Amino acid sequence: MxxxxxxxxxxxxxxxxxxxxxxxxxxxxxxxxxxxxxxxxxxxxxxxxxxxxxxxxxxxxxxxxxxxxxxxxxxxxxxxxxxxxxxxxxxxxxxxxxxxFGYGFPQTFFWKGVDTPNAKKLADLVVRYSRSEQLQEAYGETETKAFRYVPAIPSLDPESHAVFPFEMMEELIKKVRKIALVHCPCRATAHLIGKKRCDHSLANCIKYDELAEYLIDKDIGKEITKQEALDIIKKSEEAGLVHMVDNAREGIKHTCNCCGCCCWSVGTIRRKKIPRDVLMATYFLRETDQELCTGCGACVDICPVNVIRMEGDFPVVDKEWCIGCGVCAVPCPTSAVKLMRRSDTLPPKDFKELHKQILRERKWQ
Missing domain, CATH: 1.10.10.10 (Winged helix-like DNA-binding domain superfamily/Winged helix DNA-binding domain)
Structure with a gap:
C-alpha cells in the first residue's frame, strides 16, 4: 500500500x-x-x-x-x-x-482534554493545517453555512419583535435527550502548543443526543444534566463567549462557547482573515438605543470580534463584521443593546436537511 x-x-x-x-x-x-x-x-x-x-x-x-x-x-x-x-x-x-470536517475532525483529538506528547504533536499539525485558507475552502464554498451563532439571552427582546425558540439556547437545550460536556478543541490546542491566549474555561463545549451518546460511550466526554448545560451557557455569556450551533432549527448536535482569542470561527473573524458571511450564518446585527445608552463603554471591552468603538459619547458598530452574538448586551447596565434580525431568512428545518442542502450545493447528491 x-x-x-x-x-x-x-x-x-x-x-x-x-x-x-x-x-x-x-x-x-x-x-x-x-x-x-x-x-x-x-x-x-x-x-x-x-x-x-x-x-x-x-x-x-x-x-x-x-x-x-x-x-x-x-x-x-x-x-x-x-x-x-x-x-x-x-x-x-x-x-x-x-x-x-468540523464534525469530529480534528476535534476528537482534543475533546477529552489530554495533555500528552502525542496530543502536542497533533495540536501542532492541526494548527498548521487549519489556516484561514483551509477554513475558507471547507466552509466558504456553499451558500448554506454549517454553523450559526445563537444570541446571548439578554440581547433578545421578544416584546419588540418575534423570537423563535431555535434562537434561544434554553429552548434548544429543552428539546435534547442526552448531553455531553467536552473540552474546547480550540483552546485546548492553543494550550498544547504553548500559546495560551486567555483564561476562559476549557470544559464548556456541549454536545447533544447521538453525538453525546457516542462521546460518553467512548469516554471522550462526560454526561451532564440540562440544568448543568444551562449553567454553562449563563457563565459563558457572562465571560463574553459566543454560542455557536449547527445552522438548523432542530436537531442540533453542538454548542461551542467560543472566544475571540482561540476560536477557529470567532477568532478568524476578529482578525478579519475571512469575511463573516463567507464563514458563518449570521441572522442578527446589534442596534443601540441611544436614549438608554450612557456611553459607559462596557460593550466595547467585551465584544469578542472587536468591532465596537466609541465615537464621542456613543458606541459605533462595524456592521460588516458584527456577528450578532449579543454578548455586548450582557454587561450593558441600561439594556440599551438589542439585536435586530437581518432578514426573513431562517435556518434549514433540521440537522438532516441542513447537510442534505450542503450536499446538493456541492453537487454531491
Missing part, C-alpha cells in the same frame, strides 16, 4: 459533505493516526452522507478482503480512538461513519 494509501484516504475524506481540505499536513495527520490497513478500511466507508450517518458493517465488508470478525475489531478500535463515529443501529448491528 505504502504512501499512496494515505493520499487515497485524503482524497476520499475531501469528498465528504463536510470535506477535508487537501494539504500536506493532512497526510501527516493521517499517517500519525491510521495504519495502512486502517486506512484501507476507512476508504470503504461511504462519503456522500450527512455527519453521523453510519453505514452498517454488512455494507462496508463487501468492499474489503478482510474477515468479518477482524473488520469489526478494526472498526471498533478506530471508533474507540475517536477516528470514526459509531452507533448501534435498530437491528443491533453496529454502524460506522467517517468523522467530517
Amino acid at each position: 505504502g504512501e499512496s494509501i494515505y493520499q487515497n484516504l485524503a482524497r476520499h475524506l475531501s469528498s465528504l459533505g463536510m470535506g477535508y481540505p487537501q494539504k500536506e499536513e493532512l497526510l501527516e495527520i493521517l499517517r500519525e493516526n491510521f495504519t495502512p490497513q486502517e486506512a484501507e478500511v476507512a476508504l470503504a466507508i461511504p462519503t456522500k452522507t450527512i455527519p453521523f450517518e453510519p453505514a452498517l458493517v454488512s455494507k462496508i465488508a463487501p468492499h474489503l478482503n478482510i474477515p468479518k470478525d477482524e473488520l469489526e475489531q478494526i472498526l471498533s478500535n478506530l471508533a474507540q480512538r475517536g477516528l470514526l463515529y459509531s452507533k448501534r443501529m435498530k437491528d443491533r448491528e453496529m454502524g460506522y461513519a467517517l468523522q467530517q
